[in-house]
Amino acid sequence: MADFSIISDVSNEVLKLLRENICPELIQSPESIALAVPTDKNADFQLGLYLYDIQELREYQQQDLIRLRGNRAQYPPKPLTLFFVLFINTKSQFMSNVENEQRILGRAMQVLMDHAILYESGEEDEGSASVTLLPLSYEEKTKIWSVLSVPYQLGIYFSVSPVLLSSRRVRTFRRVVAAEFDVANRG
Template sequence: MAGYGIISDVSEAIIRILREGMVPDIIQGSEGIGMCHPSDKGDISLGIYLYDIKRNIDIIPTDKVPVGAGKLRNPPLFVDLYYMITAYSMSDIKFRTLEEAKILGRAMQLLQSRSTLKGDILGKSAAELTHIPRIELLDLESEEKTRIWNIPDTPYKLSLFYKVYPIEIDSLTVSDVTRVTTADFTIEEKTQ
């Protein structure tokens, strides 16, 4: 299981995958790839925006989890993380669209090749997980993409949409349990 920091750990893992595969060949410096809201991108060339978190409906644990001698933790919460990835080229207007298409193409290639977030990329958080998170490209309609973009006075920019799931967040509630050490039974003969 993992604590609340797993959400930022997953976001950092996505950034790390993209930086390792794009810097310096496609994007000059690692600071050009990072988390940002589309309306507040600064000098980011490839922005990753966590736009939604939803409860995972496929995994709903009900059993408490043992956490040492005489203790049980309430079941964890499983969520899905939704990301929008947008390229912001600084190239001349004549080349900007092509440059952004190249950046997005490379991002898709990298995330497809690392479609699971295993221990080497998630670090110590991965050791605590019972399910390995997967990265999935979403196939959204144009209207849905525009709704997610939702920046006043700014036209929609071609973006990629991904779901990372399942993400496990452990409960803080731990209960003490005691083992049964003695049992008393009363036996009676049943009369008819």
């Protein structure tokens, strides 16, 4: 299971996929694709990946404790959904025109769909995380940008789930080593 860094790990995995599949064809430098906040006016990147929300994935709840070595059990992981937007940095000195921006977004969407299963764990209890494009309305997208006090701009909105955040809470227990039964013959 993944520890507290899982959120950052998933963001970096998406970033890695984008860099490997877009550079140098449409964007010259891998560093021009970055984890970024749309409000950052000084950053020089072309394509930004912004994590804008994290929610618990209640449908995926696991109730059973996970047995560890010895007489210990770990509480189950918390399943999460991470919500991202991929956006063009229109203030970047490298951006040339609207057509190029649309090509970059088209390729980014293609990369996300070609890698819809983000990672597959070797451990059978962990599963894998899926990338899903979000069917947000224009109003929902506008709200995301208005909260940031940034004018709306075109982007790709997607989620990654389930992302399993492990618990560090461990419980010890005693094993049953002997049992006595008194069976009386009643007749």
